[in-house]
Amino acid sequence: MTTSPTALLHAWPASALAAWAAARDAGRCAADDVLATLHHYAQVHELDPGGGILELLATVSGPAHLCVRMPAPGDAQGLPPGRPTDAAMTTRELLLVDDREPGASGPTRPLALIPIGTAERCRWQSMRYDAEIAVDRLVADDSLGELEYELKEATGTAATLIAGLSGARRRAPADLRDALAARVAAAQIDLPPHDLPRVDRVLASTAQIDGILSLVGSGALGDSGSQLNAADDQFRRLSSLTRRARSAAVNAVIAEFRYR
Known part of the structure; x- marks a missing residue:
């Protein structure tokens, strides 16, 4: 199957790479499984500067630590200022690689891998x-249990915000449901088999909320600018929560494979 060169990169490739690489290091999958996952995101992968998909895989093979962060303007998720953080503000995703020998701990100057394309x-x-x-x-910066509880409340908040937006809908209800389902599916992360059902629940909730926020932002709900401005703070809070929860869920999978 061919892919249009203008098609967008599937969501969260750095998260998928980190989780599958950790599973491979733990003997839970083969290198070919990691490569197959990467091909699901893009036909060709290039490591800048200089390298291809094998060099990319080697970069995340057996480091001391891997960690995903999903920063956004005004919310750096604990990342210090610098070129990597600035670049990740656009892609909204970054993979930190502590490329010291396994067993090393404490602060270091890590590599940052940022997928663009x-x-x-x-x-x-x-x-x-x-x-x-x-x-x-x-x-292990965020508690996945606490975030799951926050997400349950946030899902209701997002639904209430949408219900409060008025104006002529630009699509029929059935079309809106289909559009929401497509956005939710696009926000899912391709993870290796794991033993953490809470991770799946958290990721499902973040995808649902992100899909709702994306649909609102598209203007498909016919909402007015004044209404969106009034709800802007709540939308930002929901977006920040989903990014923190998604990062924590992926990092929990990484920790399962690397530290248990």
Whole structure:
């Protein structure tokens, strides 16, 4: 099957790479499984500077620690200022690689891998932070249980916000349901088999909320600018919560494979 060069890169490739690489290091899957997952995201992967998909896989093979972060303007998720953080503000996803020998702990200057591209070609920017980061601490920075509880409330909040938006709908209800389902599916992460059902619940909730926020942002609900401005703070809070929860869920899978 061919892919249009203008097709967007499937969501969260760095998260998928980190989780599958951790599973491979733990002997829970083969290197071919990681490569197959990467091909699901893009036909060609390039490591910048200099390298292809095998060099990318080697970069995340057997490091001391891996950690995913999903920053956004105004919410750096604990990342220090610098070129890697600035670049990740656009892609909204970054993979930190503490490339010391396994067993190392404490602050270091990690590599940052940032995927940019389309479903045809994904270029992974590789930058090293100037500042030191304790990657091993960031992996377990958020409590997944607390975030799951917050997400339950947030799902209701998102539904209430949509119900409060008025105006002529630009699509029929059935079309809106289909559009929402497509956005929710696009926000899912391709993870290896794991033993953490809470992770699946959290990721399902984040995808649902992200799908709702994306649909609102598209204007398909016919909402007015004044109404959106009034709800903007709540939308930002929901977006921040989904990014924190999604990062924590992926990092929990990484921790399952690497530290247990």
